[in-house]
Amino acid sequence: MIRINHLNKKFKKLIALNNITVQFDEGQVVSLIGPNGSGKTTLIKTILGLVKPDSGQIYFRDKNIKQEGFTYRNEIGYMPQIGRYPENMTIGQLFSLLKNIRNKDENSLDYDLLKQYNLVSMYDKPMRTLSGGTRQKVSAAIAFLFRPPVLILDEPTAGLDPLSSEVLKEKILQTKKEGTLILISSHILSDLDDLTTDVMYLQDGKMKFFKNLATIQEDTGEIKLGKAIARLMKGEDPAANMISEILKTNR
Numbered sequence: 001m002i003r004i005n006h007l008n009k010k011f012k013k014l015i016a017l018n019n020i021t022v023q024f025d026e027g028q029v030v031s032l033i034g035p036n037g038s039g040k041t042t043l044i045k046t047i048l049g050l051v052k053p054d055s056g057q058i059y060f061r062d063k064n065i066k067q068e069g070f071t072y073r074n075e076i077g078y079m080p081q082i083g084r085y086p087e088n089m090t091i092g093q094l095f096s097l098l099k100n101i102r103n104k105d106e107n108s109l110d111y112d113l114l115k116q117y118n119l120v121s122m123y124d125k126p127m128r129t130l131s132g133g134t135r136q137k138v139s140a141a142i143a144f145l146f147r148p149p150v151l152i153l154d155e156p157t158a159g160l161d162p163l164s165s166e167v168l169k170e171k172i173l174q175t176k177k178e179g180t181l182i183l184i185s186s187h188i189l190s191d192l193d194d195l196t197t198d199v200m201y202l203q204d205g206k207m208k209f210f211k212n213l214a215t216i217q218e219d220t221g222e223i224k225l226g227k228a229i230a231r232l233m234k235g236e237d238p239a240a241n242m243i244s245e246i247l248k249t250n251r
């Protein structure tokens, strides 16, 4: 569904994406993992057309997104790491604006998260007055609103309280069952345990591996994603080594 071919991106001298080639298909929940600054958000933004790569191609349903304009984005629900909104607009106004732009049948919309997060009772609040957590809830509700066939969630649980985080994970699980392609970046690996079908590991802009979860579990003998990744990356990534050491001392 999304095919990425020899993608490169530099910010001045910094190599943010280094020759990434990968493919994501329907029904997959791909966990995008890697240390801070490894290029996760940059990769996500190039898929969305928000960051322009220096070279390489991205295909959405076999069409080069460069030639697609932005129409393909109607098929993607995106929850940004940091949501930026018109700050004087109220939550209610923001949702009506989005609905007017997309112009989809009212009956087809998914208000589940809006309801579960009680956002309707806050419709009159301007965006600038919201706490970080509430802003995240708004971003989450927007991502799911139009029942997109592709969901891209950038650090979705960061900043959410534990209960709201569980609500979101449950929602992602349900959506997974409907065959939606879901791409989640997170460094809270325990959040990904019940969701992941495939893992893409980035380090310094390079893809270290792209593997099916079952294969990772077999290769490492570990069920939990955090432990399995720590084993795989042992000797490669200082952060993974540290996790691995901590796990050892806790045994």
Ligand code: ADP
Residues within 6 Å of the ligand: 011, 014, 016, 034, 035, 036, 037, 038, 039, 040, 041, 042, 043
């Ligand atoms: P991650 O999401 O994995 O934490 P990012 O994709 O946000 O990593 O960043 C990858 C690298 O690119 C980091 O070193 C970051 O500082 C740099 N970077 C990201 N966006 C910009 C930008 N707009 N200008 C300059 N450097 C950037």
Ligand code: MG
Residues within 6 Å of the ligand: 040, 041, 042, 081, 154, 155
């Ligand atoms: Mg990021």
